[in-house]
Amino acid sequence: MDNNDQLDFSTILATSIHDMKNSLFMLMQSIEDLDLADNLTAHQHQTVADLHYQTSRVNGTLMQLLALYRDEKKQLPIFIEENSVNDLMNDIVERHRLYFQSRHIDVSLNIDKDLFAYFDLDLIKYLLSDIFINALRHTKSLVAITVVQTPPYLVFKVEDDGDGYPQHMLDVNHGTSNSFNANKGRSGLGLLFAKKIAEQHITNQHKGYISLENKPNNRGSIFTLHIP
Missing domain, CATH: 3.30.565.10 (Histidine kinase-like ATPase, C-terminal domain)
Structure with a gap:
Protein backbone atom coordinates (compact mmCIF):
# COMPACT_ATOMS: atom_id res chain seq x y z
CA MET A 1 0.00 0.00 0.00
CA ASP A 2 1.30 3.46 -0.89
CA ASN A 3 2.09 5.69 2.10
CA ASN A 4 -0.52 8.15 0.89
CA ASP A 5 -3.12 5.36 1.07
CA GLN A 6 -2.28 4.20 4.59
CA LEU A 7 -5.13 4.62 7.02
CA ASP A 8 -4.79 6.49 10.30
CA PHE A 9 -6.88 4.38 12.68
CA SER A 10 -7.32 7.20 15.21
CA THR A 11 -8.82 9.40 12.50
CA ILE A 12 -11.12 6.60 11.33
CA LEU A 13 -12.18 5.91 14.93
CA ALA A 14 -12.83 9.58 15.67
CA THR A 15 -14.84 10.06 12.47
CA SER A 16 -16.86 6.89 13.00
CA ILE A 17 -17.68 7.73 16.61
CA HIS A 18 -18.66 11.26 15.59
CA ASP A 19 -21.08 9.81 13.01
CA MET A 20 -22.48 7.31 15.50
CA LYS A 21 -22.84 10.02 18.11
CA ASN A 22 -24.91 12.12 15.70
CA SER A 23 -27.12 9.11 14.97
CA LEU A 24 -27.50 8.34 18.66
CA PHE A 25 -28.43 11.96 19.37
CA MET A 26 -31.20 11.79 16.76
CA LEU A 27 -32.34 8.47 18.21
CA MET A 28 -32.50 9.93 21.72
CA GLN A 29 -34.50 12.89 20.45
CA SER A 30 -36.95 10.51 18.78
CA ILE A 31 -37.24 8.49 21.99
CA GLU A 32 -37.99 11.65 23.98
CA ASP A 33 -40.65 12.65 21.44
CA LEU A 34 -42.16 9.17 21.64
CA ASP A 35 -42.49 9.45 25.40
CA LEU A 36 -44.69 12.54 24.94
CA ALA A 37 -47.41 10.46 23.27
CA ASP A 38 -50.58 10.49 25.37
CA ASN A 39 -51.69 6.98 24.45
CA LEU A 40 -48.81 5.05 26.07
CA THR A 41 -49.39 2.75 29.00
CA ALA A 42 -47.28 3.00 32.15
CA HIS A 43 -45.35 -0.08 31.03
CA GLN A 44 -44.68 1.49 27.62
CA HIS A 45 -43.43 4.71 29.23
CA GLN A 46 -41.06 2.59 31.32
CA THR A 47 -39.82 0.78 28.22
CA VAL A 48 -39.20 4.10 26.44
CA ALA A 49 -37.29 5.41 29.47
CA ASP A 50 -35.15 2.26 29.58
CA LEU A 51 -34.40 2.58 25.86
CA HIS A 52 -33.35 6.20 26.34
CA TYR A 53 -31.09 5.17 29.23
CA GLN A 54 -29.39 2.38 27.27
CA THR A 55 -28.84 4.69 24.29
CA SER A 56 -27.17 7.19 26.62
CA ARG A 57 -24.90 4.45 27.95
CA VAL A 58 -23.83 3.43 24.45
CA ASN A 59 -23.10 7.05 23.58
CA GLY A 60 -20.99 7.48 26.70
CA THR A 61 -19.05 4.27 26.14
CA LEU A 62 -18.17 5.29 22.59
CA MET A 63 -16.73 8.58 23.81
CA GLN A 64 -14.77 6.82 26.55
CA LEU A 65 -13.22 4.40 24.07
CA LEU A 66 -12.21 7.25 21.79
CA ALA A 67 -10.70 9.28 24.64
CA LEU A 68 -8.81 6.29 26.06
CA TYR A 69 -7.43 5.42 22.62
CA ARG A 70 -6.30 9.01 22.05
CA ASP A 71 -4.76 9.12 25.52
CA GLU A 72 -2.77 5.96 24.78
CA LYS A 73 -1.50 7.56 21.56
CA LYS A 74 -0.72 10.82 23.39
CA GLN A 75 -3.28 12.56 21.15
CA LEU A 76 -5.98 13.47 23.67
CA PRO A 77 -6.75 17.20 23.37
CA ILE A 78 -7.42 19.05 26.64
CA PHE A 79 -9.16 22.44 26.54
CA ILE A 80 -9.16 24.05 29.99
Missing part, protein backbone atom coordinates in the same frame (compact mmCIF):
# COMPACT_ATOMS: atom_id res chain seq x y z
CA GLU A 81 -11.45 27.06 30.29
CA GLU A 82 -13.79 28.64 32.82
CA ASN A 83 -17.21 26.96 33.07
CA SER A 84 -20.33 27.18 35.18
CA VAL A 85 -20.44 24.15 37.46
CA ASN A 86 -24.15 24.63 38.08
CA ASP A 87 -24.94 24.62 34.35
CA LEU A 88 -22.78 21.53 33.84
CA MET A 89 -24.50 19.45 36.51
CA ASN A 90 -28.01 20.60 35.64
CA ASP A 91 -27.40 19.66 32.01
CA ILE A 92 -26.25 16.17 33.04
CA VAL A 93 -29.26 15.64 35.31
CA GLU A 94 -31.78 16.93 32.77
CA ARG A 95 -30.47 14.57 30.08
CA HIS A 96 -31.44 11.60 32.23
CA ARG A 97 -34.61 12.91 33.87
CA LEU A 98 -36.79 10.61 31.77
CA TYR A 99 -35.09 7.55 33.24
CA PHE A 100 -34.89 8.46 36.93
CA GLN A 101 -38.44 9.82 37.04
CA SER A 102 -39.78 6.63 35.46
CA ARG A 103 -37.88 4.64 38.12
CA HIS A 104 -39.07 6.92 40.95
CA ILE A 105 -35.48 7.77 41.87
CA ASP A 106 -34.93 11.00 43.78
CA VAL A 107 -32.01 13.13 42.55
CA SER A 108 -30.70 16.00 44.67
CA LEU A 109 -28.24 18.71 43.65
CA ASN A 110 -26.29 20.78 46.15
CA ILE A 111 -24.26 23.35 44.17
CA ASP A 112 -23.61 27.06 44.51
CA LYS A 113 -25.31 28.62 41.47
CA ASP A 114 -22.47 31.12 41.15
CA LEU A 115 -19.70 28.52 41.24
CA PHE A 116 -17.31 28.69 38.26
CA ALA A 117 -14.15 26.66 37.72
CA TYR A 118 -11.55 25.81 35.09
CA PHE A 119 -11.73 22.39 33.43
CA ASP A 120 -12.28 20.68 30.08
CA LEU A 121 -16.07 20.92 29.76
CA ASP A 122 -16.61 18.05 27.32
CA LEU A 123 -14.36 15.54 29.06
CA ILE A 124 -15.63 16.32 32.56
CA LYS A 125 -19.20 16.15 31.27
CA TYR A 126 -18.58 12.69 29.78
CA LEU A 127 -16.90 11.60 33.01
CA LEU A 128 -19.65 12.77 35.35
CA SER A 129 -22.44 11.66 33.00
CA ASP A 130 -21.10 8.12 33.12
CA ILE A 131 -20.80 8.20 36.91
CA PHE A 132 -24.35 9.56 37.20
CA ILE A 133 -25.74 6.97 34.76
CA ASN A 134 -24.16 4.15 36.73
CA ALA A 135 -25.36 5.58 40.02
CA LEU A 136 -28.89 5.59 38.61
CA ARG A 137 -28.44 2.01 37.47
CA HIS A 138 -27.30 0.68 40.84
CA THR A 139 -29.14 2.89 43.32
CA LYS A 140 -32.33 1.87 45.09
CA SER A 141 -34.05 5.22 45.52
CA LEU A 142 -31.67 8.18 45.71
CA VAL A 143 -28.70 9.84 44.00
CA ALA A 144 -27.23 12.90 45.71
CA ILE A 145 -24.76 15.21 43.95
CA THR A 146 -22.69 17.77 45.82
CA VAL A 147 -20.05 20.15 44.43
CA VAL A 148 -17.92 22.34 46.69
CA GLN A 149 -14.67 24.27 46.61
CA THR A 150 -12.12 22.73 48.96
CA PRO A 151 -8.88 24.53 48.03
CA PRO A 152 -6.88 23.64 46.11
CA TYR A 153 -9.58 21.37 44.65
CA LEU A 154 -13.06 21.56 43.21
CA VAL A 155 -14.77 18.47 44.63
CA PHE A 156 -17.62 16.62 42.89
CA LYS A 157 -19.33 13.96 44.98
CA VAL A 158 -21.95 11.48 43.68
CA GLU A 159 -23.67 9.28 46.28
CA ASP A 160 -26.22 6.49 45.89
CA ASP A 161 -28.00 4.05 48.20
CA GLY A 162 -27.22 0.88 46.25
CA ASP A 163 -25.11 -2.12 47.26
CA GLY A 164 -21.75 -0.37 46.93
CA TYR A 165 -18.66 -0.89 44.80
CA PRO A 166 -17.08 -4.36 44.49
CA GLN A 167 -13.57 -4.72 45.89
CA HIS A 168 -11.83 -4.80 42.48
CA MET A 169 -13.15 -1.30 41.84
CA LEU A 170 -12.30 0.03 45.30
CA ASP A 171 -8.70 -1.05 44.67
CA VAL A 172 -8.34 1.93 42.33
CA ASN A 173 -7.93 4.07 45.47
CA HIS A 174 -4.71 2.29 46.37
CA GLY A 175 -3.23 1.97 42.91
CA THR A 176 -3.53 -1.81 43.12
CA SER A 177 -5.88 -1.98 40.14
CA ASN A 178 -6.39 -0.19 36.85
CA SER A 179 -10.11 -0.55 37.70
CA PHE A 180 -10.91 -2.47 34.51
CA ASN A 181 -11.92 -6.14 34.56
CA ALA A 182 -13.88 -7.43 31.58
CA ASN A 183 -14.94 -10.54 33.52
CA LYS A 184 -16.79 -8.63 36.21
CA GLY A 185 -20.40 -7.47 36.19
CA ARG A 186 -19.20 -3.90 36.73
CA SER A 187 -16.12 -3.79 34.50
CA GLY A 188 -14.91 -0.39 35.68
CA LEU A 189 -14.21 0.99 32.20
CA GLY A 190 -15.89 4.24 33.24
CA LEU A 191 -13.62 4.50 36.28
CA LEU A 192 -10.53 3.91 34.15
CA PHE A 193 -11.74 6.74 31.92
CA ALA A 194 -12.49 8.94 34.95
CA LYS A 195 -9.05 8.33 36.42
CA LYS A 196 -7.32 9.22 33.13
CA ILE A 197 -9.34 12.40 32.63
CA ALA A 198 -8.92 13.56 36.22
CA GLU A 199 -5.16 13.16 35.96
CA GLN A 200 -5.10 15.32 32.81
CA HIS A 201 -6.15 18.29 34.96
CA ILE A 202 -3.02 19.73 36.58
CA THR A 203 -2.62 23.14 38.24
CA ASN A 204 0.34 24.37 40.29
CA GLN A 205 1.68 20.85 40.78
CA HIS A 206 -1.72 19.58 41.94
CA LYS A 207 -3.13 16.75 39.84
CA GLY A 208 -6.77 15.71 39.61
CA TYR A 209 -7.81 12.35 41.02
CA ILE A 210 -10.81 10.19 41.86
CA SER A 211 -11.69 8.22 44.97
CA LEU A 212 -14.29 5.57 45.74
CA GLU A 213 -15.79 4.42 49.01
CA ASN A 214 -18.72 2.43 50.30
CA LYS A 215 -21.03 3.62 53.02
CA PRO A 216 -21.20 1.56 56.22
CA ASN A 217 -23.57 -1.43 56.34
CA ASN A 218 -23.94 -1.62 52.53
CA ARG A 219 -25.94 1.60 52.40
CA GLY A 220 -24.50 2.79 49.11
CA SER A 221 -21.40 4.11 47.40
CA ILE A 222 -19.66 7.46 47.04
CA PHE A 223 -17.68 8.57 43.99
CA THR A 224 -15.53 11.68 44.41
CA LEU A 225 -13.73 13.67 41.71
CA HIS A 226 -11.08 16.21 42.69
CA ILE A 227 -10.11 18.84 40.10
CA PRO A 228 -7.38 21.38 40.98
Whole structure:
Protein backbone atom coordinates (compact mmCIF):
# COMPACT_ATOMS: atom_id res chain seq x y z
CA MET A 1 0.00 0.00 0.00
CA ASP A 2 1.30 3.46 -0.89
CA ASN A 3 2.09 5.69 2.10
CA ASN A 4 -0.52 8.15 0.89
CA ASP A 5 -3.12 5.36 1.07
CA GLN A 6 -2.28 4.20 4.59
CA LEU A 7 -5.13 4.62 7.02
CA ASP A 8 -4.79 6.49 10.30
CA PHE A 9 -6.88 4.38 12.68
CA SER A 10 -7.32 7.20 15.21
CA THR A 11 -8.82 9.40 12.50
CA ILE A 12 -11.12 6.60 11.33
CA LEU A 13 -12.18 5.91 14.93
CA ALA A 14 -12.83 9.58 15.67
CA THR A 15 -14.84 10.06 12.47
CA SER A 16 -16.86 6.89 13.00
CA ILE A 17 -17.68 7.73 16.61
CA HIS A 18 -18.66 11.26 15.59
CA ASP A 19 -21.08 9.81 13.01
CA MET A 20 -22.48 7.31 15.50
CA LYS A 21 -22.84 10.02 18.11
CA ASN A 22 -24.91 12.12 15.70
CA SER A 23 -27.12 9.11 14.97
CA LEU A 24 -27.50 8.34 18.66
CA PHE A 25 -28.43 11.96 19.37
CA MET A 26 -31.20 11.79 16.76
CA LEU A 27 -32.34 8.47 18.21
CA MET A 28 -32.50 9.93 21.72
CA GLN A 29 -34.50 12.89 20.45
CA SER A 30 -36.95 10.51 18.78
CA ILE A 31 -37.24 8.49 21.99
CA GLU A 32 -37.99 11.65 23.98
CA ASP A 33 -40.65 12.65 21.44
CA LEU A 34 -42.16 9.17 21.64
CA ASP A 35 -42.49 9.45 25.40
CA LEU A 36 -44.69 12.54 24.94
CA ALA A 37 -47.41 10.46 23.27
CA ASP A 38 -50.58 10.49 25.37
CA ASN A 39 -51.69 6.98 24.45
CA LEU A 40 -48.81 5.05 26.07
CA THR A 41 -49.39 2.75 29.00
CA ALA A 42 -47.28 3.00 32.15
CA HIS A 43 -45.35 -0.08 31.03
CA GLN A 44 -44.68 1.49 27.62
CA HIS A 45 -43.43 4.71 29.23
CA GLN A 46 -41.06 2.59 31.32
CA THR A 47 -39.82 0.78 28.22
CA VAL A 48 -39.20 4.10 26.44
CA ALA A 49 -37.29 5.41 29.47
CA ASP A 50 -35.15 2.26 29.58
CA LEU A 51 -34.40 2.58 25.86
CA HIS A 52 -33.35 6.20 26.34
CA TYR A 53 -31.09 5.17 29.23
CA GLN A 54 -29.39 2.38 27.27
CA THR A 55 -28.84 4.69 24.29
CA SER A 56 -27.17 7.19 26.62
CA ARG A 57 -24.90 4.45 27.95
CA VAL A 58 -23.83 3.43 24.45
CA ASN A 59 -23.10 7.05 23.58
CA GLY A 60 -20.99 7.48 26.70
CA THR A 61 -19.05 4.27 26.14
CA LEU A 62 -18.17 5.29 22.59
CA MET A 63 -16.73 8.58 23.81
CA GLN A 64 -14.77 6.82 26.55
CA LEU A 65 -13.22 4.40 24.07
CA LEU A 66 -12.21 7.25 21.79
CA ALA A 67 -10.70 9.28 24.64
CA LEU A 68 -8.81 6.29 26.06
CA TYR A 69 -7.43 5.42 22.62
CA ARG A 70 -6.30 9.01 22.05
CA ASP A 71 -4.76 9.12 25.52
CA GLU A 72 -2.77 5.96 24.78
CA LYS A 73 -1.50 7.56 21.56
CA LYS A 74 -0.72 10.82 23.39
CA GLN A 75 -3.28 12.56 21.15
CA LEU A 76 -5.98 13.47 23.67
CA PRO A 77 -6.75 17.20 23.37
CA ILE A 78 -7.42 19.05 26.64
CA PHE A 79 -9.16 22.44 26.54
CA ILE A 80 -9.16 24.05 29.99
CA GLU A 81 -11.45 27.06 30.29
CA GLU A 82 -13.79 28.64 32.82
CA ASN A 83 -17.21 26.96 33.07
CA SER A 84 -20.33 27.18 35.18
CA VAL A 85 -20.44 24.15 37.46
CA ASN A 86 -24.15 24.63 38.08
CA ASP A 87 -24.94 24.62 34.35
CA LEU A 88 -22.78 21.53 33.84
CA MET A 89 -24.50 19.45 36.51
CA ASN A 90 -28.01 20.60 35.64
CA ASP A 91 -27.40 19.66 32.01
CA ILE A 92 -26.25 16.17 33.04
CA VAL A 93 -29.26 15.64 35.31
CA GLU A 94 -31.78 16.93 32.77
CA ARG A 95 -30.47 14.57 30.08
CA HIS A 96 -31.44 11.60 32.23
CA ARG A 97 -34.61 12.91 33.87
CA LEU A 98 -36.79 10.61 31.77
CA TYR A 99 -35.09 7.55 33.24
CA PHE A 100 -34.89 8.46 36.93
CA GLN A 101 -38.44 9.82 37.04
CA SER A 102 -39.78 6.63 35.46
CA ARG A 103 -37.88 4.64 38.12
CA HIS A 104 -39.07 6.92 40.95
CA ILE A 105 -35.48 7.77 41.87
CA ASP A 106 -34.93 11.00 43.78
CA VAL A 107 -32.01 13.13 42.55
CA SER A 108 -30.70 16.00 44.67
CA LEU A 109 -28.24 18.71 43.65
CA ASN A 110 -26.29 20.78 46.15
CA ILE A 111 -24.26 23.35 44.17
CA ASP A 112 -23.61 27.06 44.51
CA LYS A 113 -25.31 28.62 41.47
CA ASP A 114 -22.47 31.12 41.15
CA LEU A 115 -19.70 28.52 41.24
CA PHE A 116 -17.31 28.69 38.26
CA ALA A 117 -14.15 26.66 37.72
CA TYR A 118 -11.55 25.81 35.09
CA PHE A 119 -11.73 22.39 33.43
CA ASP A 120 -12.28 20.68 30.08
CA LEU A 121 -16.07 20.92 29.76
CA ASP A 122 -16.61 18.05 27.32
CA LEU A 123 -14.36 15.54 29.06
CA ILE A 124 -15.63 16.32 32.56
CA LYS A 125 -19.20 16.15 31.27
CA TYR A 126 -18.58 12.69 29.78
CA LEU A 127 -16.90 11.60 33.01
CA LEU A 128 -19.65 12.77 35.35
CA SER A 129 -22.44 11.66 33.00
CA ASP A 130 -21.10 8.12 33.12
CA ILE A 131 -20.80 8.20 36.91
CA PHE A 132 -24.35 9.56 37.20
CA ILE A 133 -25.74 6.97 34.76
CA ASN A 134 -24.16 4.15 36.73
CA ALA A 135 -25.36 5.58 40.02
CA LEU A 136 -28.89 5.59 38.61
CA ARG A 137 -28.44 2.01 37.47
CA HIS A 138 -27.30 0.68 40.84
CA THR A 139 -29.14 2.89 43.32
CA LYS A 140 -32.33 1.87 45.09
CA SER A 141 -34.05 5.22 45.52
CA LEU A 142 -31.67 8.18 45.71
CA VAL A 143 -28.70 9.84 44.00
CA ALA A 144 -27.23 12.90 45.71
CA ILE A 145 -24.76 15.21 43.95
CA THR A 146 -22.69 17.77 45.82
CA VAL A 147 -20.05 20.15 44.43
CA VAL A 148 -17.92 22.34 46.69
CA GLN A 149 -14.67 24.27 46.61
CA THR A 150 -12.12 22.73 48.96
CA PRO A 151 -8.88 24.53 48.03
CA PRO A 152 -6.88 23.64 46.11
CA TYR A 153 -9.58 21.37 44.65
CA LEU A 154 -13.06 21.56 43.21
CA VAL A 155 -14.77 18.47 44.63
CA PHE A 156 -17.62 16.62 42.89
CA LYS A 157 -19.33 13.96 44.98
CA VAL A 158 -21.95 11.48 43.68
CA GLU A 159 -23.67 9.28 46.28
CA ASP A 160 -26.22 6.49 45.89
CA ASP A 161 -28.00 4.05 48.20
CA GLY A 162 -27.22 0.88 46.25
CA ASP A 163 -25.11 -2.12 47.26
CA GLY A 164 -21.75 -0.37 46.93
CA TYR A 165 -18.66 -0.89 44.80
CA PRO A 166 -17.08 -4.36 44.49
CA GLN A 167 -13.57 -4.72 45.89
CA HIS A 168 -11.83 -4.80 42.48
CA MET A 169 -13.15 -1.30 41.84
CA LEU A 170 -12.30 0.03 45.30
CA ASP A 171 -8.70 -1.05 44.67
CA VAL A 172 -8.34 1.93 42.33
CA ASN A 173 -7.93 4.07 45.47
CA HIS A 174 -4.71 2.29 46.37
CA GLY A 175 -3.23 1.97 42.91
CA THR A 176 -3.53 -1.81 43.12
CA SER A 177 -5.88 -1.98 40.14
CA ASN A 178 -6.39 -0.19 36.85
CA SER A 179 -10.11 -0.55 37.70
CA PHE A 180 -10.91 -2.47 34.51
CA ASN A 181 -11.92 -6.14 34.56
CA ALA A 182 -13.88 -7.43 31.58
CA ASN A 183 -14.94 -10.54 33.52
CA LYS A 184 -16.79 -8.63 36.21
CA GLY A 185 -20.40 -7.47 36.19
CA ARG A 186 -19.20 -3.90 36.73
CA SER A 187 -16.12 -3.79 34.50
CA GLY A 188 -14.91 -0.39 35.68
CA LEU A 189 -14.21 0.99 32.20
CA GLY A 190 -15.89 4.24 33.24
CA LEU A 191 -13.62 4.50 36.28
CA LEU A 192 -10.53 3.91 34.15
CA PHE A 193 -11.74 6.74 31.92
CA ALA A 194 -12.49 8.94 34.95
CA LYS A 195 -9.05 8.33 36.42
CA LYS A 196 -7.32 9.22 33.13
CA ILE A 197 -9.34 12.40 32.63
CA ALA A 198 -8.92 13.56 36.22
CA GLU A 199 -5.16 13.16 35.96
CA GLN A 200 -5.10 15.32 32.81
CA HIS A 201 -6.15 18.29 34.96
CA ILE A 202 -3.02 19.73 36.58
CA THR A 203 -2.62 23.14 38.24
CA ASN A 204 0.34 24.37 40.29
CA GLN A 205 1.68 20.85 40.78
CA HIS A 206 -1.72 19.58 41.94
CA LYS A 207 -3.13 16.75 39.84
CA GLY A 208 -6.77 15.71 39.61
CA TYR A 209 -7.81 12.35 41.02
CA ILE A 210 -10.81 10.19 41.86
CA SER A 211 -11.69 8.22 44.97
CA LEU A 212 -14.29 5.57 45.74
CA GLU A 213 -15.79 4.42 49.01
CA ASN A 214 -18.72 2.43 50.30
CA LYS A 215 -21.03 3.62 53.02
CA PRO A 216 -21.20 1.56 56.22
CA ASN A 217 -23.57 -1.43 56.34
CA ASN A 218 -23.94 -1.62 52.53
CA ARG A 219 -25.94 1.60 52.40
CA GLY A 220 -24.50 2.79 49.11
CA SER A 221 -21.40 4.11 47.40
CA ILE A 222 -19.66 7.46 47.04
CA PHE A 223 -17.68 8.57 43.99
CA THR A 224 -15.53 11.68 44.41
CA LEU A 225 -13.73 13.67 41.71
CA HIS A 226 -11.08 16.21 42.69
CA ILE A 227 -10.11 18.84 40.10
CA PRO A 228 -7.38 21.38 40.98
